[in-house]
Amino acid sequence: MSDAFAILDLLHQNFGASTFTQQPTVDDIPTLWLPKEKIISVTTYLKTGIPQPYNLLYDLCGMDERDRAGKEKLPVKDFTVIYHLFSFERNSFIRLKVALEGEYPSTPSITGQFKNANWYEREVYDMFGIKFEGHPHLQRILMPLTWEGHPLRKEHPARATEIGPYRLLNETIDREQNALQFKPEEWGMQRESDDADFMFLNIGPQHPGTHGVLRIVLQLDGEDIVDAVPEIGFHHRGAEKMGERQSWHTYIPYTDRIDYLGGVMNNLAYLLAVEKLAGIVVPDRVKVIRVMLCELFRISSHLVWFGTFAQDVGQLSPVFYMFTDREKVFDIIEAVCGGRMHPNWFRIGGVAQDLPNGWDGLVRDFVQYFPKKIKEYTDMVIRNSLFKGRTKGIGIYTLEEAIEWGVTGPGLRACGYEWDFRKKRPYSGYEMFNFDIPTAQNGDCYDRAVVRVEELWQSLRIVEQCLNNMPEGSYKADHPLTTPPLKKYTMQDIETLITHFLNVSWGPVIPAGEAMSCIEATKGANSYYLVSDGNTSSYRTRIRTPSFPHMQMVPYVSKGYTVADLLSILGSVDFVLADIDR
Amino acid sequence: MQSLTNRVKPVDRKPMTFLEKIYLWEIAKGMMITIKHFFKRKPTIKYPEQKREFSSVFRGLHILNRDEQGRERCTACGLCAVACPAEAITMEAAERKTGEEHLYREEKYAARYEINMLRCIFCGLCEEACPKDAIYLSQTFTPSNLTRAQFIYKKDDLLIPDPNKDPEQYAKALGDRKRPQ
Ligand code: SF4
Ligand code: SF4
Numbered sequence: 001m002s003d004a005f006a007i008l009d010l011l012h013q014n015f016g017a018s019t020f021t022q023q024p025t026v027d028d029i030p031t032l033w034l035p036k037e038k039i040i041s042v043t044t045y046l047k048t049g050i051p052q053p054y055n056l057l058y059d060l061c062g063m064d065e066r067d068r069a070g071k072e073k074l075p076v077k078d079f080t081v082i083y084h085l086f087s088f089e090r091n092s093f094i095r096l097k098v099a100l101e102g103e104y105p106s107t108p109s110i111t112g113q114f115k116n117a118n119w120y121e122r123e124v125y126d127m128f129g130i131k132f133e134g135h136p137h138l139q140r141i142l143m144p145l146t147w148e149g150h151p152l153r154k155e156h157p158a159r160a161t162e163i164g165p166y167r168l169l170n171e172t173i174d175r176e177q178n179a180l181q182f183k184p185e186e187w188g189m190q191r192e193s194d195d196a197d198f199m200f201l202n203i204g205p206q207h208p209g210t211h212g213v214l215r216i217v218l219q220l221d222g223e224d225i226v227d228a229v230p231e232i233g234f235h236h237r238g239a240e241k242m243g244e245r246q247s248w249h250t251y252i253p254y255t256d257r258i259d260y261l262g263g264v265m266n267n268l269a270y271l272l273a274v275e276k277l278a279g280i281v282v283p284d285r286v287k288v289i290r291v292m293l294c295e296l297f298r299i300s301s302h303l304v305w306f307g308t309f310a311q312d313v314g315q316l317s318p319v320f321y322m323f324t325d326r327e328k329v330f331d332i333i334e335a336v337c338g339g340r341m342h343p344n345w346f347r348i349g350g351v352a353q354d355l356p357n358g359w360d361g362l363v364r365d366f367v368q369y370f371p372k373k374i375k376e377y378t379d380m381v382i383r384n385s386l387f388k389g390r391t392k393g394i395g396i397y398t399l400e401e402a403i404e405w406g407v408t409g410p411g412l413r414a415c416g417y418e419w420d421f422r423k424k425r426p427y428s429g430y431e432m433f434n435f436d437i438p439t440a441q442n443g444d445c446y447d448r449a450v451v452r453v454e455e456l457w458q459s460l461r462i463v464e465q466c467l468n469n470m471p472e473g474s475y476k477a478d479h480p481l482t483t484p485p486l487k488k489y490t491m492q493d494i495e496t497l498i499t500h501f502l503n504v505s506w507g508p509v510i511p512a513g514e515a516m517s518c519i520e521a522t523k524g525a526n527s528y529y530l531v532s533d534g535n536t537s538s539y540r541t542r543i544r545t546p547s548f549p550h551m552q553m554v555p556y557v558s559k560g561y562t563v564a565d566l567l568s569i570l571g572s573v574d575f576v577l578a579d580i581d582r
Numbered sequence: 583m584q585s586l587t588n589r590v591k592p593v594d595r596k597p598m599t600f601l602e603k604i605y606l607w608e609i610a611k612g613m614m615i616t617i618k619h620f621f622k623r624k625p626t627i628k629y630p631e632q633k634r635e636f637s638s639v640f641r642g643l644h645i646l647n648r649d650e651q652g653r654e655r656c657t658a659c660g661l662c663a664v665a666c667p668a669e670a671i672t673m674e675a676a677e678r679k680t681g682e683e684h685l686y687r688e689e690k691y692a693a694r695y696e697i698n699m700l701r702c703i704f705c706g707l708c709e710e711a712c713p714k715d716a717i718y719l720s721q722t723f724t725p726s727n728l729t730r731a732q733f734i735y736k737k738d739d740l741l742i743p744d745p746n747k748d749p750e751q752y753a754k755a756l757g758d759r760k761r762p763q
Contacts, residue, residue: 250667253705317616324625331637338639338719344705352710356639380615385608484710497713504711505664 004092005030010050015042021075023097026276027515029084031095033075036107039098043083043113052089055403057110059084059527059544060120062128064154065099069533070512077101079130083110084516084529084544088403088417091424093516106131109138116406119552127152127240137187142233142581145179151241158238158245182217187229189219196221201563205234209312209567212577216554216566223562228555235581243530243541247507248274249348249483251541255528256342258543259579261301262522263333264293267346272427272517273528277510278481280349285473287429289351292363292466293336293343294428295459299370300329301522302452302459305574309449310381312571313390318381325373332362348508349482354475363467367460374456382453391445395557395569398443405556406549409524410451411573415443421520428519433462445572452574481508507536523547523574543582547575636721638757641706644697644735645720645742645755649687652744655716656695657688665711670701688714695737699724721757 008030011020019042021033034042046054060083065076077099085094098107109132110117121132122141129150132138140147149156157163182200184191191198204215213234219227239258243251255266268290275282303326307319330340335356337343345352381387397407399415412419418437422430438454440447476482483503485496502508512534518527524546531540550573558566627634636642647655658675676693678686685691709718727733743751 246667250665250707253667253703253707315612317612317619321619327625334640335637336639338637338641338706339704342703342705344707352706353639356637376615380612384612386605386612389605500711500713501661504661504707 003090004028004094007046007050007054007090007092007094008032011042011045014045014049023074023514025095025514026279027273027517029093029095029516031097031514033097033099036081036098036100039083039096040108040110040113042096043085043110046085046094047113052087054085054087054090054094056086056088057083057114057116057120057406058086058093058525059529059542060110060117060124061529061542061544062124062130062152063531063540063542064128064152067154068531068539069535071533075099078103079105079128081107081124081130082529082542084527088419093518095516100130104129104131106133108133109135111135114406115404115556116549116552119548126150129153139186140233142236144176144233146175151238156241158241182229184219187227189227193221198226203563203566205231209570210577211308211570211575214551214577214580218563218566220563223564225558225561225563225566228558228566230551230554232551232577232580235577237578237582239582240541240543243538245537247536248510248538249503249507251538252346252348253342253344256344257578258545258582259301259521259523259526259547259576260341261297261304261576262526262579263297263300263341263343264290264337264345265297265519265521265526267344268294268428269517269519269521269526270528270530271346271348272519273515273530274348274510276515276517277513277530277532278348278479278508279511280477280479280481282350282477283473283475284429284471286350286475286477288432288466288470289355289475290346290428291430291433292463292470293333293345295462295466296329296332298459298522299456299463300326300333302456303329305452305571306377306381306449306456309571309574310387312567313387315381315384315387318377321373322377325370328366328369332359332366335359335362347476347483349479350474350476355470360467360470363463367464367467370460371457374453374460378453382450388446390564391449391568391572393442394445394561394565395572396442396444397553397557401553401556402443405553407524407553408549409520409522409546410448410455411443411524411550413438414440414447414451416441421518421525425518427517433465435459435461445568448572448574481510483508509534509536510538521546523576523579524550545579545582547573547577547579551575551580638721640721641704641709641719642722643699643720643724644702644708644740645718646695646737646740647716647718648742648744648752650745651684652746653683653685653687654691654741655687655714656692656712657714657716658690658692658695659713661711661713662708662717665707666702667705667707668701668703670698670703671708672696672698692737695740697735697740699733699735700730720755 019034019038023031025031063080065071065080066078079100081098083096100107109121121135124130125138126140126143127150199220201218201220204210205213215231217229218225239254242254252267255270258266303322307322310318333343334340336359337345399417402412402415416439418439420437423437435458438451440451476486484500510532512532514531516527516529518525526546527544529542530538533539558569649655658673663671663673673692674694675690678689678691706719742755745752
């Protein structure tokens with residue numbers, strides 16, 4: 001990991017050692033505190049001033065530090081804005097923190113440096129009330145415009161029952177309706193050009209092509225899209241706030257619901273961060289079980305995408321066949337986890353139960369059955385020239401643009417860049433498996449589709465390797481923080497029973513610290529950045545989801561195309577609204 | 583950008599042939615696939631006449647368990663209620679009196695035990711928390727109901743039938759789970 005810290009010397013040389021305060025973290029990401037006046041020059045330097053630059057703004061989030069226990073040891077003030085930058089060429093992260101003082105502080109905006117900072121800064125403003133000077137349009141993004149208060153501030157109530165009953169009075173209706181009215185001027189849009197009046201068209205919040213509750217306001221010149229404004233937040237459930245209330249253990253079911261097509265993949269992203277904090281190393285059997293379940297979920301998620309995408313561009317049958325096959329994946333998942341879309345099956349330090357008898361038969365059947373299905377679907381959809389006509393050359397972005405906007409996952413690989421976190425920063429034992437990274441060249445809708453189809457093959461390969469090489473051993477780590485401890489001991493020995501009592505009632509106490517996980521989820525890079533102040537629940541849970549930056553990019557890639565193309569673009573991006581809004 | 587590893591797999595990108603460019607042919611081909619599927623085995627089942635099998639670990643409706651002698655296993659320790667992320671479980675404990683040993687296995691028992699199925703997310707954490715093997719999630723769905731009140735399951739709705747009085751129903755409710763684990 002010495003590589004990751006090599007950047008510190010460069011920064012010290014350029015900005016003086018006194019600018020930065022380094023903070024040790026358990027996830028080995030260099031973490032630097034710096035004054036807010038320096039943030040623009042430092043990010044510019046990291047992005048453009050060095051060889052192997054930090055060219056991806058991976059995440060940007062805020063944090064309310066006022067109640068944090070043990071904060072005296074850190075240069076914290078009332079609020080912190082945290083920047084995660086990533087360098088592909090160095091394969092390393094850097095975490096920058098800016099401490100802010102005051103009730104509603106402000107800090108310079110980095111939208112000039114990174115295009116995708118726009119939505120992230122709006123989110124921080126929405127959640128904490130922190131202002132970003134120089135932001136082009138600092139407006140709430142997840143909460144309704146009429147919302148009072150900023151939800152992730154510690155004084156904001158965590159549950160509806162603390163606010164008092166909600167009443168829908170006539171005035172409220174008027175106010176809410178008014179707030180939903182789209183005003184083009186606010187977004188710097190003209191209502192007409194020299195030779196045409198623009199039309200403003202709402203797509204959604206209820207529209208089959210948006211795959212969920214999403215509203216996109218289009219500025220149209222005839223059929224052509226001049227500009228678009230996605231409006232998100234309809235699916236916002238406050239998952240990050242809940243993380244501050246639930247214990248480390250009882251938060252696991254909530255993670256299922258972030259990318260609800262990804263199932264256990266969400267558990268994994270969360271638990272990898274928790275396990276880093278707790279210092280748990282899981283046995284190999286756990287790793288392989290986890291990988292197998294994750295890849296099954298990747299297959300199931302890609303099948304949903306595949307079917308709905310085909311449907312978006314006009315093929316009505318495939319979605320039925322693909323959902324039938326998804327059922328086959330779910331049969332395995334149900335037999336193993338007991339749940340289907342919300343398996344809630346990984347645990348701190350392991351998984352909930354051991355694999356059931358006969359699991360291998362189920363998986364083997366599927367591994368034998370599925371290849372001919374992928375071939376059939378490839379013939380039916382990918383080879384179909386109508387499908388090609390609707391997707392080739394549509395929604396193109398280049399690799400530079402993808403990185404500028406924070407695109408990860410299949411969308412990035414479709415631009416010809418073989419970046420896969422499973423390969424490049426292996427976690428949970430992915431280094432033990434053989435698989436390839438599918439890539440395409442053109443970065444259009446068609447290429448994104450073929451990359452995902454190829455990923456089905458690769459996932460199947462991984463599942464097969466798990467099947468043939470499942471290690472023996474325990475399904476839980478032997479560690480005091482493993483929650484809950486192995487039950488067969490609980491029933492007999494009092495020591496374990498007490499641990500069991502404490503861990504499932506108050507929850508395990510995770511040592512103070514900070515850690516971020518990073519996994520290749522079904523749709524791109526998914527991370528949980530967890531801050532513990534040594535309590536039974538997290539002090540701050542930050543969920544970086546892939547769909548959020550991907551949706552932010554949609555207006556940029558859809559300009560100049562027609563409304564019908566927009567649906568191809570939306571389908572090819574493969575987002576889940578719950579993953580965007582959290 | 584140059585290749586980072588040799589593990590890349592470029593995808594197939596053949597240009598369209600003439601036949602493919604006449605979309606009509608493709609439509610016919612697509613229809614053929616659909617028609618072929620007409621003659622395949624139906625993947626759907628005719629619910630409610632026909633019900634699908636659940637796996638033995640399926641997390642459905644809760645059951646409050648009894649031991650072999652028909653005594654309630656729950657000792658009202660409250661672990662399930664605190665472990666529940668959705669706060670769906672409410673209970674009241676009572677002391678077992680002399681003469682009630684055939685009803686309750688432990689000295690303390692749940693006089694009242696309610697689960698709000700509208701809150702419950704069927705995560706199974708209550709089952710995992712229970713040290714007495716007294717609650718588990720069974721292989722059935724929660725049936726639909728007309729009022730909210732009916733979704734609050736009382737102890738009577740949740741208790742498994744007595745194995746001595748009604749062994750058939752007991753076995754049915756127990757499902758094919760192996761327990762205790
Ligand atoms: S299944 Fe989960 S949500 Fe339902 S009662 Fe049990 S712990 Fe609560
Ligand atoms: S069901 Fe189990 S966990 Fe819940 S109160 Fe009874 S004994 Fe305790």
